[in-house]
Amino acid sequence: MDLDAQARAILANNDRGGYTVPTGGLYPYQWNWDSVFAAFGFAEHDIPRAWQELETLFKGQWPNGMVPHILFHKVDPSYFPGPDVWGGVGPVPSSGISQPPIAATFVRILLEADQKNGQAHARALFPKLMDWHRWFYNWRTENGAIVVTHPWETGRDNSPDWDGPFAAITPQGIDEYDRRDTHHVVDEERPRKYDYDRYLYLVKLGRECHWDEAKLREITPFRVADPTMTFTLLRANRDLRVMAQAFGEPTDEIDTWIAAQEAGAETLWNPEIGSYDCYDTRAGKFAGCISNASFLNWYAGVGGDRMLAHLQRIAQLVPYSVPSHDPASPNYEPKRYWRGPVWAMMNMLICIGLYEAGHVTEATRIRDETAQMIAENGFAEYFDPRDGSPAGGRSFTWTAAVWLGWASPNTGRNRWAASS
Numbered sequence: 303m304d305l306d307a308q309a310r311a312i313l314a315n316n317d318r319g320g321y322t323v324p325t326g327g328l329y330p331y332q333w334n335w336d337s338v339f340a341a342f343g344f345a346e347h348d349i350p351r352a353w354q355e356l357e358t359l360f361k362g363q364w365p366n367g368m369v370p371h372i373l374f375h376k377v378d379p380s381y382f383p384g385p386d387v388w389g390g391v392g393p394v395p396s397s398g399i400s401q402p403p404i405a406a407t408f409v410r411i412l413l414e415a416d417q418k419n420g421q422a423h424a425r426a427l428f429p430k431l432m433d434w435h436r437w438f439y440n441w442r443t444e445n446g447a448i449v450v451t452h453p454w455e456t457g458r459d460n461s462p463d464w465d466g467p468f469a470a471i472t473p474q475g476i477d478e479y480d481r482r483d484t485h486h487v488v489d490e491e492r493p494r495k496y497d498y499d500r501y502l503y504l505v506k507l508g509r510e511c512h513w514d515e516a517k518l519r520e521i522t523p524f525r526v527a528d529p530t531m532t533f534t535l536l537r538a539n540r541d542l543r544v545m546a547q548a549f550g551e552p553t554d555e556i557d558t559w560i561a562a563q564e565a566g567a568e569t570l571w572n573p574e575i576g577s578y579d580c581y582d583t584r585a586g587k588f589a590g591c592i593s594n595a596s597f598l599n600w601y602a603g604v605g606g607d608r609m610l611a612h613l614q615r616i617a618q619l620v621p622y623s624v625p626s627h628d629p630a631s632p633n634y635e636p637k638r639y640w641r642g643p644v645w646a647m648m649n650m651l652i653c654i655g656l657y658e659a660g661h662v663t664e665a666t667r668i669r670d671e672t673a674q675m676i677a678e679n680g681f682a683e684y685f686d687p688r689d690g691s692p693a694g695g696r697s698f699t700w701t702a703a704v705w706l707g708w709a710s711p712n713t714g715r716n717r718w719a720a721s722s
């Protein structure tokens with residue numbers, strides 16, 4: 303089977319009827335940003351199914367506007383922590399936190415691809431996207447930057463970015479638990495127990511206050527301003543604004559958000575390392591980390607070329623960019639999840655930004671490296687930057703999706719790169 307057919311088969315196999323799981327076993331539910339990437343992949347061959355993916359995701363939207371990071375449509379014991387541990391308070395059993403808000407950007411991409419029915423779908427999603435973005439602005443803004451109350455919210459679970467805030471947490475009162483992730487993937491490629499204890503402690507804090515954001519803001523020890531959230535939301539607001547104009551909707555509220563987040567992005571600039579960085583608002587400290595999220599500034603349309611030198615330096619250190627943590631850092635672990643490996647979908651977001659900023663050579667290089675990793679090693683969850691070898695889960699939805707829409711030689715490949 304050729305690679306495109308394999309990728310389509312992965313989406314089909316991970317389809318649970320209206321939504322896809324990231325991969326069977328390891329992640330048996332609907333994840334927020336995974337689903338948006340899935341929709342992008344489906345859009346190449348089945349645009350109605352692409353819209354359906356997003357519509358199912360928004361069925362889980364909470365009354366306060368938040369769109370959860372996991373929707374537990376059907377309980378599956380192969381994953382922990384499940385719906386009972388989270389105690390989500392939305393219309394579908396769910397987690398209590400969100401994930402990077404990339405949906406508006408991809409709704410716009412789908413809208414442009416679907417001349418026939420795109421308008422109707424995008425118009426129906428538009429007020430829901432507004433409600434979600436408003437939730438971030440109201441509850442998760444510190445000096446304009448977007449803060450998270452759990453590392454899982456950023457989608458970069460065990461990044462060294464959280465080591466500082468985690469060292470200040472003593473997890474208390476968590477029950478014994480049985481991790482299921484390490485039944486599917488070797489320990490060396492997953493977070494450590496130290497991290498899991500803290501993940502579960504933060505879930506407990508949220509559950510105990512019924513995910514009341516006002517309360518949580520008072521009590522949580524973990525409130526970190528993050529480039530993933532800030533940059534993806536800023537970009538999403540720019541795309542939402544384009545749609546608002548096309549639909550004859552007012553743009554003033556969105557303009558307020560954009561101005562706040564542009565200022566917020568600036569607060570994430572750490573002059574000591576010359577990079578965008580995470581900022582721990584509780585301790586008043588930067589993480590001191592250069593991650594792949596640091597390079598999403600072009601995607602957000604900010605920062606000019608101030609990240610270019612780091613991008614080029616890192617390209618000299620590893621054959622496959624963009625590692626999730628700087629290979630020059632002592633905390634770099636090239637196989638351990640978000641502490642080093644390359645993630646294909648992050649590469650696509652980085653390259654969209656690079657291309658739009660006119661860095662076509664860089665965007666094309668990273669796309670070609672991503673395509674090579676996938677072609678040689680399959681549709682893995684993530685890859686080792688030293689040799690492109692596969693790691694984590696296999697038959698992964700988002701890797702298949704970004705192959706179909708961006709990395710494959712047969713497809714929209716040249717949308718954000720030079721033709722080759």
Ligand code: GLC
Pocket residue numbers: 324329333334335336454456457458459
């Ligand atoms: C992990 C990843 C996160 C992703 C989820 C499902 O938690 O860190 O980004 O959404 O798995 O694939």
